[in-house]
Amino acid sequence: HAADAHRTDLMTITRFVLNEQTKHPESRGDFSILLSHIVLGCKFVCTAVNKAGLAKLLGLAGETNVQGEDQKKLDVLSNEVFIKALVSSGRTCILVSEEDEEATFVEPANRGKYCVVFDPLDGSSNIDCGVSIGTIFGIYMIKDGHEPTLDDVLQPGMNMLAAGYCMYGSSCTLVLSTGSGVNGFTLDPSLGEFILTHPDIKIPKKGKIYSVNEGNAKNWDGPTSKYVQSCKYPADGSSPKSLRYIGSMVADVHRTLLYGGIFLYPGDKKSPNGKLRVLYEVFPMSFLMEQAGGQAFTGKQRALDLVPEKIHERSPIFLGSYDDVEEIKKLYAAEE
Ligand code: AHG
Ligand code: MN
Numbered sequence: 001h002a003a004d005a006h007r008t009d010l011m012t013i014t015r016f017v018l019n020e021q022t023k024h025p026e027s028r029g030d031f032s033i034l035l036s037h038i039v040l041g042c043k044f045v046c047t048a049v050n051k052a053g054l055a056k057l058l059g060l061a062g063e064t065n066v067q068g069e070d071q072k073k074l075d076v077l078s079n080e081v082f083i084k085a086l087v088s089s090g091r092t093c094i095l096v097s098e099e100d101e102e103a104t105f106v107e108p109a110n111r112g113k114y115c116v117v118f119d120p121l122d123g124s125s126n127i128d129c130g131v132s133i134g135t136i137f138g139i140y141m142i143k144d145g146h147e148p149t150l151d152d153v154l155q156p157g158m159n160m161l162a163a164g165y166c167m168y169g170s171s172c173t174l175v176l177s178t179g180s181g182v183n184g185f186t187l188d189p190s191l192g193e194f195i196l197t198h199p200d201i202k203i204p205k206k207g208k209i210y211s212v213n214e215g216n217a218k219n220w221d222g223p224t225s226k227y228v229q230s231c232k233y234p235a236d237g238s239s240p241k242s243l244r245y246i247g248s249m250v251a252d253v254h255r256t257l258l259y260g261g262i263f264l265y266p267g268d269k270k271s272p273n274g275k276l277r278v279l280y281e282v283f284p285m286s287f288l289m290e291q292a293g294g295q296a297f298t299g300k301q302r303a304l305d306l307v308p309e310k311i312h313e314r315s316p317i318f319l320g321s322y323d324d325v326e327e328i329k330k331l332y333a334a335e336e
């Protein structure tokens with residue numbers, strides 16, 4: 001019966017991407033092989049996160065990263081897992097990780113045509129208290145058949161071929177776009193497979209939630225302050241928006257994608273470029289938002305148009321429901 005078909009017609013992420021490949025025949029399966037290695041990394045981190053409390057994986061690793069942050073044991077472990085999985089895929093040539101000061105250039109024998117930028121563990125401050133955390137990644141194609149250089153990863157986000165995140169929460173959910181829409185997959189631990197559970201995700205055009213760290217309000221600029229004020233005291237008498245802020249970008253963005261609303265990490269007097277990193281936080285999440293019918297804005301321009309000059313560069317970001325982001329764009333335009 002058709003009703004039973006879905007129970008026996010398991011759409012795994014591997015099958016899904018292979019189907020997508022028909023649209024990119026030139027990739028000759030390389031992309032599918034790359035993605036299967038990213039998926040392997042996510043499965044490993046998912047089990048490590050779930051066992052963290054038991055396997056003494058909580059707490060600090062005793063190192064600090066280029067961001068000046070204390071690295072957690074899981075930050076370091078996840079980073080090593082993804083670097084090894086990506087190099088062993090034989091499909092990558094440059095890797096940029098939040099946890100490594102320099103980019104990794106894969107040795108020629110193992111080199112492929114993809115560049116992967118990633119945040120191996122996002123929301124590290126939430127690890128020890130069991131709140132959802134995640135992995136974020138973006139994929140570029142190397143510019144052309146020359147010796148790989150940093151220019152191959154300092155590309156605008158609009159050049160990304162694919163982007164996604166995996167959220168390690170009550171369930172392990174991988175959200176992915178390869179440029180034709182957004183799809184969500186949930187790990188079935190009994191099968192060890194990511195199964196399609198959220199086909200063709202579209203973000204509501206307008207939402208009732210705003211998501212920002214209100215603790216930084218003292219340092220915000222005019223447009224951000226005016227926007228947040230309008231969320232709390234709407235001028236048109238409509239009901240105020242709810243505030244939801246988890247402090248893990250993956251979790252805040254996943255909720256925004258599914259429920260609608262706006263996520264903001266603005267610049268402020270202390271850090272004019274905000275906190276979030278362009279290559280492996282701002283670009284992948286902006287890519288997903290646009291693919292789901294939302295938008296992403298830096299306070300000055302469309303986020304995906306930004307051309308990064310350094311691999312750990314930061315940018316303010318306002319992303320989410322189309323109409324909500326439109327509001328903040330108007331306030332910044334009025335400032336000019
Ligand atoms: P990471 O743990 O990868 O360094 O990222 C943390 C980021 C992001 O996940 C989150 O949105 C933001 O930090 C929260 O920052 P605040 O605690 O300053 O609000
Ligand atoms: Mn960090």
Ligand code: MN
Pocket residue numbers: 119121122123249281
């Ligand atoms: Mn992060």
Ligand code: MN
Pocket residue numbers: 098119120121122123124
């Ligand atoms: Mn991180």
